[in-house]
Amino acid sequence: MAPSFRFAVPLLACFSLAGFGASAQGGRAPVADATTSLPKGTPVVVQTYNAINSATFHVGEHLAYTVTDDVIVNGAIVAKAGDRASGVVEDAVQGRKVRAGRAGMLLGPVGAVAGGAANRVASKGADLRVSVDKLQSFCGATIDLSFVRSEYHKPKRFSKMTSVEIAKGQKYVATVARDSTVCSEPTTKSAAPIPSDALRADNS
Numbered sequence: 001m002a003p004s005f006r007f008a009v010p011l012l013a014c015f016s017l018a019g020f021g022a023s024a025q026g027g028r029a030p031v032a033d034a035t036t037s038l039p040k041g042t043p044v045v046v047q048t049y050n051a052i053n054s055a056t057f058h059v060g061e062h063l064a065y066t067v068t069d070d071v072i073v074n075g076a077i078v079a080k081a082g083d084r085a086s087g088v089v090e091d092a093v094q095g096r097k098v099r100a101g102r103a104g105m106l107l108g109p110v111g112a113v114a115g116g117a118a119n120r121v122a123s124k125g126a127d128l129r130v131s132v133d134k135l136q137s138f139c140g141a142t143i144d145l146s147f148v149r150s151e152y153h154k155p156k157r158f159s160k161m162t163s164v165e166i167a168k169g170q171k172y173v174a175t176v177a178r179d180s181t182v183c184s185e186p187t188t189k190s191a192a193p194i195p196s197d198a199l200r201a202d203n204s
Contacts, residue, residue, distance in 0.1 A: 034184050034185070034186060035181050035182065035183055036183075037073075037074070037179070037180075037181055038073055038078055038143065038179070038181065038182050039073070039179055040175075040178050041176060042071065042073060042176040043174070043175055044085070044135060044143075044173075044175065044176065045067070045068045045171055045174075045195060046067055046068060046085045047066055047068050047172070048168055048172075049168070050168050051167055052166040053163050053164070054093060054094055054127065054128040054163045054165070058092055059089055059090070059092055060088060061088065062087070063131075063132075064084065064085075064086060065085040065086065065132055065172070066083070067079050067080065067083040067084075067135065068171060068195070068198075070192070071191070072189060072190065072191040073184075075187060075188070077184055077186075077189075078137060078143070078183075079137045079138065080137070080138045083135060083136060084135070085135040085136070085145065085174070086135075086136075087130060087132040087134075087145075087147070088130070089128070090131050090148060091129040092127070092128055093127040094163055126163050126164045127150060127151070127164065128150070128163075128164035128165075129148065129149065129150040130148070130149060130166065131149075132146075132172060133145055133177075135174075137182065137183070138185075139182075139183035139184070140183060143180065143182060144176070144177035145174040145175065146176070146177040147172055147174035147175065148202055148203075149202050171195055171199065172200075172201075173194055173198045173199065173200045174201070175201075
């Protein structure tokens with residue numbers, strides 16, 4: 001069974017990854033003119049399909065992305081702008097502030113200081129960790145990708161705890177997870193440079 005994905009528009013709550021990719025490209029039928037060796041580590045820039053929030057998304061939920069520019073290797077297009085990629089929410093924590101030091105206030109200044117320290121230790125910031133792991137290309141190839149990134153909001157004294165939100169259209173630089181041979185389309189175009197606002201994985 002194909003995975004379901006979360007979207008901002010309720011009517012688009014679920015879709016088949018392959019089917020959605022075809023409709024997003026104007027119903028273009030998958031055609032493989034040739035095959036190309038795709039090296040591990042080849043960068044693939046994707047962007048989030050909708051905003052992702054640590055307060056409303058949960059661990060294990062599937063995420064949808066789109067490829068931002070054609071992926072070109074050795075004079076061949078292996079993925080086109082608009083192709084669909086997918087991933088999951090690896091971790092989602094709303095964040096909390098613990099009032100562990102309230103009782104300490106009754107014990108005078110020393111208790112208040114100790115209680116405040118306990119609050120800082122017990123409080124936990126909001127965290128949102130997402131991955132990108134698959135790409136469905138225009139010609140029907142499934143390409144394994146590697147990307148995991150965390151966004152963390154550290155708790156601040158006297159400020160309201162906020163969730164982490166990743167904006168719609170946020171660009172990420174995923175990479176091909178393993179050497180493979182995939183269907184492709186010959187081209188004379190050169191690969192586009194990686195956008196300066198595209199974020200890289202935590203381990204990059």
